[in-house]
Amino acid sequence: MITLCKTYLLYLGDAVLKSDCKTAFGLRDWCTDAVLAEWSHPNGTVSLGLPRLSPQEAHARGAGSLIVGVAPTGGQLPRHWLADLENALHAGLDVVSGMHTRLSSFPSLVAAAAFSGTRLIDVRHTGLQYPVATGARRTGRRVLTVGTDCALGKKYTALALTRALHARGITATFRATGQTGIMIAGTGIPMDAIVADFIAGAAEALSPANTHDHWDVIEGQGSLLHPAYAAVTLGLLHGSQPDAIILCHDPERLTIEEYPDHPIPPLNTVIDLYLANGRITNSNVRCTGISINSSSLSEPAWHAYRTQLEDQLQLPVCDPLRDTVTPLVDALMTAC
Amino acid sequence: MITLCKTYLLYLGDAVLKSDCKTAFGLRDWCTDAVLAEWSHPNGTVSLGLPRLSPQEAHARGAGSLIVGVAPTGGQLPRHWLADLENALHAGLDVVSGMHTRLSSFPSLVAAAAFSGTRLIDVRHTGLQYPVATGARRTGRRVLTVGTDCALGKKYTALALTRALHARGITATFRATGQTGIMIAGTGIPMDAIVADFIAGAAEALSPANTHDHWDVIEGQGSLLHPAYAAVTLGLLHGSQPDAIILCHDPERLTIEEYPDHPIPPLNTVIDLYLANGRITNSNVRCTGISINSSSLSEPAWHAYRTQLEDQLQLPVCDPLRDTVTPLVDALMTAC
Numbered sequence: 001m002i003t004l005c006k007t008y009l010l011y012l013g014d015a016v017l018k019s020d021c022k023t024a025f026g027l028r029d030w031c032t033d034a035v036l037a038e039w040s041h042p043n044g045t046v047s048l049g050l051p052r053l054s055p056q057e058a059h060a061r062g063a064g065s066l067i068v069g070v071a072p073t074g075g076q077l078p079r080h081w082l083a084d085l086e087n088a089l090h091a092g093l094d095v096v097s098g099m100h101t102r103l104s105s106f107p108s109l110v111a112a113a114a115f116s117g118t119r120l121i122d123v124r125h126t127g128l129q130y131p132v133a134t135g136a137r138r139t140g141r142r143v144l145t146v147g148t149d150c151a152l153g154k155k156y157t158a159l160a161l162t163r164a165l166h167a168r169g170i171t172a173t174f175r176a177t178g179q180t181g182i183m184i185a186g187t188g189i190p191m192d193a194i195v196a197d198f199i200a201g202a203a204e205a206l207s208p209a210n211t212h213d214h215w216d217v218i219e220g221q222g223s224l225l226h227p228a229y230a231a232v233t234l235g236l237l238h239g240s241q242p243d244a245i246i247l248c249h250d251p252e253r254l255t256i257e258e259y260p261d262h263p264i265p266p267l268n269t270v271i272d273l274y275l276a277n278g279r280i281t282n283s284n285v286r287c288t289g290i291s292i293n294s295s296s297l298s299e300p301a302w303h304a305y306r307t308q309l310e311d312q313l314q315l316p317v318c319d320p321l322r323d324t325v326t327p328l329v330d331a332l333m334t335a336c
Numbered sequence: 337m338i339t340l341c342k343t344y345l346l347y348l349g350d351a352v353l354k355s356d357c358k359t360a361f362g363l364r365d366w367c368t369d370a371v372l373a374e375w376s377h378p379n380g381t382v383s384l385g386l387p388r389l390s391p392q393e394a395h396a397r398g399a400g401s402l403i404v405g406v407a408p409t410g411g412q413l414p415r416h417w418l419a420d421l422e423n424a425l426h427a428g429l430d431v432v433s434g435m436h437t438r439l440s441s442f443p444s445l446v447a448a449a450a451f452s453g454t455r456l457i458d459v460r461h462t463g464l465q466y467p468v469a470t471g472a473r474r475t476g477r478r479v480l481t482v483g484t485d486c487a488l489g490k491k492y493t494a495l496a497l498t499r500a501l502h503a504r505g506i507t508a509t510f511r512a513t514g515q516t517g518i519m520i521a522g523t524g525i526p527m528d529a530i531v532a533d534f535i536a537g538a539a540e541a542l543s544p545a546n547t548h549d550h551w552d553v554i555e556g557q558g559s560l561l562h563p564a565y566a567a568v569t570l571g572l573l574h575g576s577q578p579d580a581i582i583l584c585h586d587p588e589r590l591t592i593e594e595y596p597d598h599p600i601p602p603l604n605t606v607i608d609l610y611l612a613n614g615r616i617t618n619s620n621v622r623c624t625g626i627s628i629n630s631s632s633l634s635e636p637a638w639h640a641y642r643t644q645l646e647d648q649l650q651l652p653v654c655d656p657l658r659d660t661v662t663p664l665v666d667a668l669m670t671a672c
Contacts, residue, residue, distance in 0.1 A: 135563030135595045196535050197528040199567040227471030227617050231535040231571030238563055259471045262616070273612055280598070281563050 001205065002126055004186045005064025005094050007036040009055060013070040013081050014043035021046050023098065023180050024069025030159050031184045036063045041084055046070075055091035065094040065121075067183055075100035086112040094119040098179030123179040123190055130189075133200035133239050135281055140210030141336055144242035145220040145291065146274050148264045149257055150229065152250040153320070154220035155181050157291040157328075160320040161246070162217045164329045172215040175206050177236060181219045191221045192232050199232065200281075203239025218242065224273050227262055234277055241281045243336045244288040245274055246328060251305060252296035268313060287315065288335045289328040294319040337541065338462055340522045341400025341430050343372040345391060349406040349417050350379035357382050359434065359516050360405025366495050366520045372399045377420055382406075391427035401430040401457075403519055411436035422448040430455040434515030459515040459526055466525075469536035469575050471617055476546030477672055480578035481556040481627065482610050484600045485593055486565065488586040489656070490556035491517050493627040493664075496656040497582070498553045500665045508551040511542050513572060517555045527557045528568050535568065536617075539575020554578065560609050563598055570613060577617045579672045580624040581610055582664060587641060588632035604649060623651065624671045625664040630655040 008031075010024045018025070028035050028048050037053035040046070055066060066088040072078060077099050085095050085103070089112040097103050103120040104110055113120050143161065145154040158174055158181075165172035174181070176188025194202045207216040218240050222229030237245075249267060256262040264270070271287045278285035290309060294302045302322065309317045316327035344367075346360045354361070364371055364384045373389035376382070391402060402424040408414060413435050421431050421439070425448040433439050439456040440446055449456050479497065481490040494510055494517075501508035510517070512524025530538045543552040554576050558565030573581075585603060592598040600606070607623045614621035626645060630638045642653045652663035 133564035135592075135598055137597075192531075192533040194532050195528075196530050196532060196568040196571065197565060199532050200564050224613070225616055227574055228469035228536050229533060230574055230613075230616065231567040232532040234570045235532065235567030238566055256471075261473075262471055276609055276612060277560070277566075280561055280566065 001128070001187055001189055002121065002123060002182055004096055004121065004183065006034040006186050007063050008034055009036055009053060009058040009063045009066045009088070009093060010038045010048060010050070010069040011066050011084065011088070012038060012040040012044050012046050012048070013068070013072065013078070014041040015046045015070045016044070018046055020072060021070045023071060023183065024048055024067070026180050027067065027069060027183055034186065036061060039066070041081060055088040055093055059092045063093060065096050068095070068097040068099065071099065077101040077103070082106060082108055085109055089113050089116050089118045092116060092118060094121055096121045096123060096183065098123045098183070100124065123182050124193060126190060126193060128189070130194065130198045130202035130205050132197060133204050137241060137282070138209040139212055140214045140216060142207055142216045142218060142240055142242045143244045143246060143332060144218045144237065144240045145248055146233070146237070146245045147220055147223045147248040148225055148267070148270055149223050149250070149253050150226065151257065152253060153248045153291055153293040157246060157248050157320055157325070158217045158219045159184070160325045161328060164325045165215055165217065168329065170215060171211070171213065172217055175216050175218040177206065177219045177221050191236050192229070196231065199235025200239035203236045207240060220248070223256070224277065225262070225264060225270065226256055227259055237274065237278050238281045242278065242285055243282065244286055244332055245278065246289045246291055247271055247274070247287055248291045248293070250293040250296070267309070271313070286335055288331045289315050290317040291328065292317060292319045294322060337464070337523055337525055338457065338459060338518055340432055340457065340519065342370040342522050343399050344370055345372055345389060345394040345399045345402045345424070345429060346374045346384060346386070346405040347402050347420065347424070348374060348376040348380050348382050348384070349404070349408065349414070350377040351382045351406045352380070354382055356408065357384070357406045359407060359519065360384055362516050363403065363405060363519055370522065372397060375402070377417060391424040391429055395428045399429060401432050404431070404433040404435065407435065413437040413439070418442060418444055421445055425449050425452050425454045428452060428454060430457055432457045432459060432519065434459045434519070436460065459518050460529060462526060462529060464525070466530065466534045466538040466541050468533060469540050473577060473618070474543070474545040475548055476550045476552060478543055478552045478554060478576055478578045479580045479582060479668060480554040480573065480576045481584055482569070482573070482581045483556055483559045483584040484561055484603070484606055485559050485586070485589050486562065487593065488589060489584045489627055489629040493582060493584050493656050493661070494553045494555045495520070496661045497664060500661045501551055501553065504665065506551060507547070507549065508553055511552050511554040513542065513555045513557050527572050528565070532567065535571025536575035539572045543576055556584070559592070560613060561598070561600060561606065562592055563595055573610065573614050574617045578614065578621055579618065580622055580668055581614065582625045582627055583607055583610070583623055584627045584629070586629040586632070603645070607649070622671055624667045625651050626653040627664065628653060628655045630658060
C-alpha cells in the first residue's frame with residue numbers, strides 16, 4: 001500500500017484556473033490537519049488561502065511531502081515545473097503526483113531524489129503487487145460507496161460518512177482507492193492500476209480484518225454500469241465484501257458521461273445489479289441509502305426529487321453538500 | 337496483441353506425467369496443422385506420438401517457435417531446461433512459455449535470443465497496452481463462453497463451436513484470452529494480465545468489427561461467481577459485447593474450486609447474473625445453450641441430467657467431449 005509522509009506542501013504550478021486545482025482544494029478541505037501551506041510557480045495566480053511557504057521553509061516546519069495539487073489539461077507535467085520540483089526534493093520533501101506523466105520519467109527529478117534521499121511517488125503508477133483474493137469473510141464492518149457513473153460524489157460521500165461516524169464516537173476508517181483519496185488519507189490503493197487477476201485481492205488488502213465494531217468506509221470507483229471501468233468496480237465490490245452499499249447518483253446524468261449511447265437505468269435496477277454481484281462475497285449485503293449530487297437542481301426541485309425517490313426506493317436520500325448525512329448514518333446503524 | 341510464429345516444435349522438458357503436458361496435448365489436438373514435431377530433455381519419458389525433431393531439424397523444416405508445452409508443479413522453469421531452450425534460440429526458433437517464471441529473467445536466454453535475433457515470448461506477461469473501452473457497438477457477431485467457475489470447459493467449448501461453425505461453412509474466428517488458447521490460435525490477449533482500467537478495452541481490441549455474417553467465438557475466462565477473478569470475467573463480457581453466451585458448467589462442482597465457502601447457485605440464477613451484466617454493452621445478449629463437463633457422470637446419469645436441465649432451462653444442453661455441439665450451433669443460428 002502507498003503511504004505518504006505528512007504534512008503536505010500543496011503545489012499549484014502556474015495555474016490560473018481554480019478548476020485545475022481540484023486536488024489541492026480537496027486536500028485543503030478534507031485533510032486540513034495534514035496541510036501545512038501552499039506554494040506555486042511565479043506565474044501562478046490561484047491561491048488556496050493558506051500560508052505561502054517555500055519548500056525549505058515548509059521542510060523546516062515539518063512538512064514531509066510536496067503534493068502536486070494541480071492537473072494541467074491533458075494530465076502531462078509541464079517541463080517548466082521541473083525546477084520547482086527539484087527544489088522541493090533538494091529541500092528534503094517527497095514529491096507526490098497523480099498525473100499520467102511519471103515523475104520518474106524525468107532524469108533530473110530521479111537524480112535530485114537520489115541525491116537528497118527523498119521519494120518520487122506516482123500515485124497512479126505503483127509497482128505494488130497484491131495476492132489473489134481469498135474470499136474469506138473478515139471481522140469488522142464495511143460500507144462501500146457505489147455509483148451510477150464515475151465522478152459524481154463517491155469519494156465525497158465516503159469522506160462525509162467517515163466524519164459523521166467519528167462525530168458519533170464510532171471508530172471508522174476512510175479507505176482510499178483513487179489518487180486524490182490516497183493523498184487525503186495518506187495511504188490507500190489506486191484500484192484502477194491493479195492487474196486484472198488481483199483487483200479483488202487488492203481490495204481485500206485495503207480493508208483488513210478489524211474489531212467487530214469498526215467501520216471501514218470504502219471509496220468506490222467507476223460503476224457497474226460503465227462500459228469501460230466496470231471491472232474495477234466489480235473487483236472492488238467483491239474484495240470489499242461490504243455489509244452495506246450507498247448508491248451515489250447525479251440526476252442530471254441521464255447517460256454515462258462520454259458514453260451517450262449508455263443510458264443510466266432506474267435506480268432500483270442499479271441497486272439490484274450491485275446487490276446481485278455483491279452477494280458473491282457477502283450474502284447479506286444491502287443498500288442502506290442514496291447520496292445525490294443535486295448541484296443541478298433548485299432547492300424546490302431538490303426537495304421534490306428527494307421525496308419522490310425516498311417514496312419509490314424506501315431508502316433515505318440526501319445530498320452531502322446540501323444536507324447532513326445523518327439519515328445515511330442512522331440507516332447504516334439500524335441495518336447493520 | 338501477441339502473435340506467435342508457426343509451425344511449432346512442442347517441448348516436453350523432463351516430464352514423466354502426461355498430466356503435466358496438458359498444454360502440449362491441447363496444441364496437438366486443437367492446432368494439428370501448426371504442430372510440426374515434439375522434443376524433450378533426455379530424462380523426459382512423455383511422448384505426444386509425434387515425430388521427434390531437434391530444434392535444428394525443426395527449424396530446417398520451417399518451424400518458427402519452440403513452445404514449452406509442459407507445466408512443472410509450481411509453474412517455475414527448472415534451470416536444467418535452460419540449455420535446451422538456448423539451443424532452440426540458437427537454432428533460430430522463438431521460445432514461447434506460459435509459465436509464471438519469465439523467460440526474460442534468465443540472462444543466458446536473453447543473450448541467446450539477442451545473438452540469434454529470436455524472441456522470448458512470455459504469454460502470461462505481455463507489456464502490451466490497450467485503450468479504454470469505447471462501448472461502441474461493432475459489426476459482426478459474437479458468442480462468448482462463460483462459466484460457473486474456472487477450468488471447466490470454456491476454451492474447449494469455444495474451440496468445438498468454432499470447428500462446428502467452420503464445418504457449416506460459416507466464417508468464424510476463435511478468439512483466445514488465455515495462455516493455451518493463445519498458443520493454439522497463434523494470437524490473442526491474456527486477459528488476466530491486463531491492468532484494471534483497460535480490461536474491457538482489451539476485449540474490444542480482441543474482437544474488432546467484422547463482416548455482418550462473421551462470428552467471433554470468444555474464449556471465456558474465470559466466472560462472475562468467482563470471489564477473486566470475476567473482474568476479469570466482467571471486463572471480458574463488457575468488451576466482447578456478445579450477442580450470445582453459452583454457459584459452461586461441471587455438475588460435480590458444487591462450490592467454486594478452492595473456495596469451499598462459495599456455493600454455485602442454480603444455473604438459471606447464474607444466467608440471469610451474466611445477462612444483467614452483459615446488457616450494459618449489448619441490450620440483446622441472450623443465453624443460447626449450456627455446455628456441460630460431464631466427466632463425473634455415467635452415461636445414464638448424464639442422459640438424465642441433460643434431460644432435466646433442458647426441461648428446466650428450455651435451452652439445448654450438451655457435452656462437447658461426449659456429443660456433437662450441433663444443438664448449440666443450431667440454437668445460436670436460430671437465436672442470432
